[in-house]
Amino acid sequence: MQEQFAGQIDIVGVGGSSTSEADLERFVGGYGVIDLIHVSDTDNSIWERYGVFSQPIYAFIDDDGSVEVTRLPVAELPERVEQLLAS
Numbered sequence: 001m002q003e004q005f006a007g008q009i010d011i012v013g014v015g016g017s018s019t020s021e022a023d024l025e026r027f028v029g030g031y032g033v034i035d036l037i038h039v040s041d042t043d044n045s046i047w048e049r050y051g052v053f054s055q056p057i058y059a060f061i062d063d064d065g066s067v068e069v070t071r072l073p074v075a076e077l078p079e080r081v082e083q084l085l086a087s
Contacts, residue, residue: 002036005081013038014046016055060084 002011013036015024024040027033041047050059051069058077060068062084072080 001077001081002033004078005085008085009081011036014052015040016047017042017044 001009013028013033015027015038019027019040019042021040024038028036028038039046046052050061050067052059056074057069057071058080060070060080062068070080
């Protein structure tokens with residue numbers, strides 16, 4: 001996704017309160033997503049701000065600050081991002 005939409009979107013991974021720094025590092029290394037921004041949300045303040053209730057879930061935040069939180073199959077993410085970019 002980051003390569004496909006480079007310069008058009010930013011992707012940020014957010015680990016929940018039960019995710020330790022070591023767990024986050026293992027996840028990042030294991031999935032090869034080293035070039036993405038990753039945030040540890042140990043107090044769940046980010047999850048709460050955007051209404052995230054479980055993982056995996058995606059929060060799309062538009063330039064105007066509007067937020068859409070949704071659960072999608074990974075295969076549908078590129079199509080959803082294309083739709084958002086076109087709107």
